Amino acid sequence: MSSVTTDTANTQEEAQGKDAAPQQPVTLELKQVSYAYTKGGKKVLHDISYAFRSGAVYAITGPSGAGKTTLLSLISGLASPTDGQVLYQGKDLAKQNRYDFRSHDIGVIFQSFNLLPALTVSENIVLSMDASGKTFDAPKKKIAEELLSEVHLPAEYANERILHLSGGEQQRVAIARALSYDPEVIVADEPTGNLDLSTQNDIMDIFRNLAHDHNKCVIIVTHSPEVAQRSDEVFQLAPLRRRPAAKKKAATPKHHA
Amino acid sequence: MFVFKNAWKSVIRNKGRNILIAIIVAIIAAAATIGLSIRQSANTARETGLENTSVTGQISVDRSKLINASSTSSSSSSGSQPDFSAIREALSDKELSLSDYQKYAKLSSVSSSYYTETTSLAETDSFQPVSTTSSSSSSSSSSSGSSDSNAQQPGGGMGGGMESTTSSGDFQLVGFSSDEAVKNASNGSFTMTSGEVFDYTTSSDKQVIISKSLADFNNLKVGSTITVASATDSSKTYSLKVVGIYKNTTESSTSTGGPGGGSTANDAANAIYTSVSTLKALGLDASSKVTTTDSSGNSTSSAAAQISYTYVFNDESSFKSFKTQAKKAGLSSDYTVSSADVEEYESSLIPLNNLSQFALTLLLIVLGVGAVVLIVLSLFNVRERKYEVGVLTAMGVKKSKVAAQFAIELLIVTMIGLGIGAVAGAATSVPVSNQLLASQVAQQESETSSQQAQFGRGAAGPGTSSGSSSSSSSSGSGTGSGTQAAAPTQGNGGGQFGAQAVDYVSSVNSTVSLSMVGQLILIGLGLTLLSALVGVIFVMRYEPLQILADRS
Numbered sequence: 001m002s003s004v005t006t007d008t009a010n011t012q013e014e015a016q017g018k019d020a021a022p023q024q025p026v027t028l029e030l031k032q033v034s035y036a037y038t039k040g041g042k043k044v045l046h047d048i049s050y051a052f053r054s055g056a057v058y059a060i061t062g063p064s065g066a067g068k069t070t071l072l073s074l075i076s077g078l079a080s081p082t083d084g085q086v087l088y089q090g091k092d093l094a095k096q097n098r099y100d101f102r103s104h105d106i107g108v109i110f111q112s113f114n115l116l117p118a119l120t121v122s123e124n125i126v127l128s129m130d131a132s133g134k135t136f137d138a139p140k141k142k143i144a145e146e147l148l149s150e151v152h153l154p155a156e157y158a159n160e161r162i163l164h165l166s167g168g169e170q171q172r173v174a175i176a177r178a179l180s181y182d183p184e185v186i187v188a189d190e191p192t193g194n195l196d197l198s199t200q201n202d203i204m205d206i207f208r209n210l211a212h213d214h215n216k217c218v219i220i221v222t223h224s225p226e227v228a229q230r231s232d233e234v235f236q237l238a239p240l241r242r243r244p245a246a247k248k249k250a251a252t253p254k255h256h257a
Numbered sequence: 258m259f260v261f262k263n264a265w266k267s268v269i270r271n272k273g274r275n276i277l278i279a280i281i282v283a284i285i286a287a288a289a290t291i292g293l294s295i296r297q298s299a300n301t302a303r304e305t306g307l308e309n310t311s312v313t314g315q316i317s318v319d320r321s322k323l324i325n326a327s328s329t330s331s332s333s334s335s336g337s338q339p340d341f342s343a344i345r346e347a348l349s350d351k352e353l354s355l356s357d358y359q360k361y362a363k364l365s366s367v368s369s370s371y372y373t374e375t376t377s378l379a380e381t382d383s384f385q386p387v388s389t390t391s392s393s394s395s396s397s398s399s400s401s402g403s404s405d406s407n408a409q410q411p412g413g414g415m416g417g418g419m420e421s422t423t424s425s426g427d428f429q430l431v432g433f434s435s436d437e438a439v440k441n442a443s444n445g446s447f448t449m450t451s452g453e454v455f456d457y458t459t460s461s462d463k464q465v466i467i468s469k470s471l472a473d474f475n476n477l478k479v480g481s482t483i484t485v486a487s488a489t490d491s492s493k494t495y496s497l498k499v500v501g502i503y504k505n506t507t508e509s510s511t512s513t514g515g516p517g518g519g520s521t522a523n524d525a526a527n528a529i530y531t532s533v534s535t536l537k538a539l540g541l542d543a544s545s546k547v548t549t550t551d552s553s554g555n556s557t558s559s560a561a562a563q564i565s566y567t568y569v570f571n572d573e574s575s576f577k578s579f580k581t582q583a584k585k586a587g588l589s590s591d592y593t594v595s596s597a598d599v600e601e602y603e604s605s606l607i608p609l610n611n612l613s614q615f616a617l618t619l620l621l622i623v624l625g626v627g628a629v630v631l632i633v634l635s636l637f638n639v640r641e642r643k644y645e646v647g648v649l650t651a652m653g654v655k656k657s658k659v660a661a662q663f664a665i666e667l668l669i670v671t672m673i674g675l676g677i678g679a680v681a682g683a684a685t686s687v688p689v690s691n692q693l694l695a696s697q698v699a700q701q702e703s704e705t706s707s708q709q710a711q712f713g714r715g716a717a718g719p720g721t722s723s724g725s726s727s728s729s730s731s732s733g734s735g736t737g738s739g740t741q742a743a744a745p746t747q748g749n750g751g752g753q754f755g756a757q758a759v760d761y762v763s764s765v766n767s768t769v770s771l772s773m774v775g776q777l778i779l780i781g782l783g784l785t786l787l788s789a790l791v792g793v794i795f796v797m798r799y800e801p802l803q804i805l806a807d808r809s
Contacts, residue, residue: 073802078801078802079802099650099654099655100653102651102652102653103652103654104653108651110805112805114647114648115648116648118271123266130262131259131649131652131653131654
């Protein structure tokens with residue numbers, strides 16, 4: 001399996017020169033996954049195989065239309081693949097309760113954050129904690145405040161309405177929410193999309209810290225070369241249109257599976 | 258827990274919308290409370306009104322049925338003219354005898370019974386009836402026309418419970434079976450001004466009490482003896498001893514005849530009260546026959562008196578069971594068992610029943626409109642919160658939980674609205690329903706009075722008109738064959754067209770009972786579930802991915 005990562009992550013992976021990932025167990029695995037929005041319609045993803053491990057930051061890159069967000073939906077259990085399987089800790093997601101998976105095991109930071117504007121910052125975070133059904137050893141509100149400091153937001157933001165926050169601040173709240181119930185996998189869709197460079201770095205630090213110090217599996221969908229560069233591994237999705245011409249790329253993950 | 262907590266927070270958060278929904282629900286609930294309380298008081302009145310009061314009932318011949326039967330059986334040959342004699346025969350054959358009545362009085366449902374026998378007497382020179390018109394003309398008409406006017410009774414009395422006792426003669430001699438019968442005298446209650454009421458043993462035979470006006474008219478005192486003649490045979494006289502003089506407390510219950518005259522016997526003042534045993538001793542009771550000869554020479558034999566037999570029941574349900582028991586005991590379907598008390602009570606409930614019907618309609622409309630409004634609100638609510646549904650489900654909250662949360666939110670709001678509405682409705686239901694009832698009563702009364710204006714000849718009216726018409730026709734066709742006793746009036750019934758209006762139930766004291774609260778909660782739950790169901794269907798249809806994708 002280790003060869004899969006090396007092969008797919010190709011040049012950028014070599015440039016990073018990091019090889020810590022293979023020692024870790026596989027948390028999430030894509031097995032020959034294909035996806036089409038309509039039955040029998042155009043396939044957005046075709047025969048993708050990949051393994052994500054704990055303790056590493058993965059960057060999924062690729063041009064627009066390559067199916068990055070779709071892949072993220074599959075990983076986060078919002079959609080089921082048309083063909084193939086998504087395995088979480090070795091079990092097929094399609095065969096388990098995906099609601100439980102979403103509320104317990106994976107934290108998603110959406111591109112548009114998907115925070116509830118009517119709620120305050122801490123309410124948004126506590127809501128996710130409640131939804132997970134997990135028990136916490138400290139009051140939820142206190143945990144939420146700790147998380148805010150973890151994402152470098154001042155504590156007085158806790159009772160602020162989401163609408164009163166800037167995009168970058170909302171981004172951090174979304175991260176805090178995704179972390180609140182301590183999921184194994186953290187998925188982020190363009191987390192640095194419209195942030196300035198220093199904020200971008202700040203957030204990347206948070207992700208790297210999560211992966212390396214807290215042994216989480218962090219998967220980031222991004223356009224940004226800087227983000228990709230700071231990730232441990234890069235999974236480049238080829239644009240679907242070009243796939244028939246460049247058969248090599250499509251075949252690469254296949255023969256390993 | 259998560260669901261309840263979220264629902265509660267969400268209710269608090271969306272105050273504006275929820276207050277709106279609560280107000281709508283409160284209005285529905287208030288209307289429903291009023292509607293339910295009206296229905297309940299109508300039911301209570303119907304069920305408990307006669308529960309603890311004794312009810313009287315009578316057995317009477319179902320005349321229209323008999324008439325129809327006999328006229329159809331004999332109508333083959335006769336063209337337009339009904340076969341009067343056959344009909345009369347059928348009617349007279351069906352007269353129940355005293356022993357028949359007494360047989361049914363022994364049924365277990367009857368608490369007590371009493372009867373009166375009514376016959377008529379003619380004046381003598383020494384004892385004359387109270388009359389506004391010249392007594393000589395009245396006496397001559399009555400002596401010559403007694404059989405005629407008796408014969409008219411079937412015609413005049415066909416309609417049912419009119420005050421149509423044997424009204425020929427100058428006096429009405431009424432025999433009572435007991436104090437209870439006296440108490441319920443058809444001329445209304447009375448008080449003794451002097452002397453005391455006869456008793457019912459044979460030892461006090463020929464003792465009578467007379468009205469004060471009659472006593473004054475004839476200058477009689479307690480202890481005087483009066484002499485009266487037989488209504489059918491003026492040569493036959495009876496002497497009776499006055500033991501008491503009474504005064505009717507309800508003066509006008511039986512009016513004197515209209516300007517047209519009518520028999521003076523119809524005048525309550527000319528009623529002579531005695532015991533049934535006196536009647537028996539005089540040979541004027543119902544089992545005795547009198548023979549009358551009419552102007553064309555036909556002799557007819559008929560009962561000397563008419564029985565009005567009254568059964569007393571402890572309550573309405575006993576009356577109802579009497580009906581079935583009497584049928585079992587052999588009362589044929591040619592007879593009907595009726596109770597003036599029950600009928601009157603039921604007619605007193607007409608406005609309330611109308612109102613109850615109206616309340617039901619109101620209730621259904623309110624609930625229908627309310628359901629539609631709530632469904633629409635719930636629908637908008639869910640659509641408006643589509644994004645929230647998307648976020649919650651994307652976060653891993655199950656759709657069923659989201660749907661439950663929405664339903665609970667709606668339930669909290671509707672229950673608050675329901676509580677407010679129920680309190681408001683309960684507080685206003687008494688004045689509102691009394692107001693509505695008052696208008697119903699007014700409507701009912703104007704209906705009755707217009708009906709009375711149309712038919713309003715009073716009790717004596719029909720008798721008078723038929724009297725004059727038949728006296729002109731009697732010479733020709735000879736009503737003489739007429740079976741005199743035809744009208745076995747159940748005298749107590751009072752006139753259908755009588756002047757006394759029914760005392761309508763005109764106020765309710767509706768209290769909100771526990772069962773009503775239960776009904777209200779059921780209604781509230783039903784409405785909430787119905788409208789929540791629509792929301793649930795929408796929530797279930799939403800896919801988080803779709804919502805979030807649409808959004809971004």
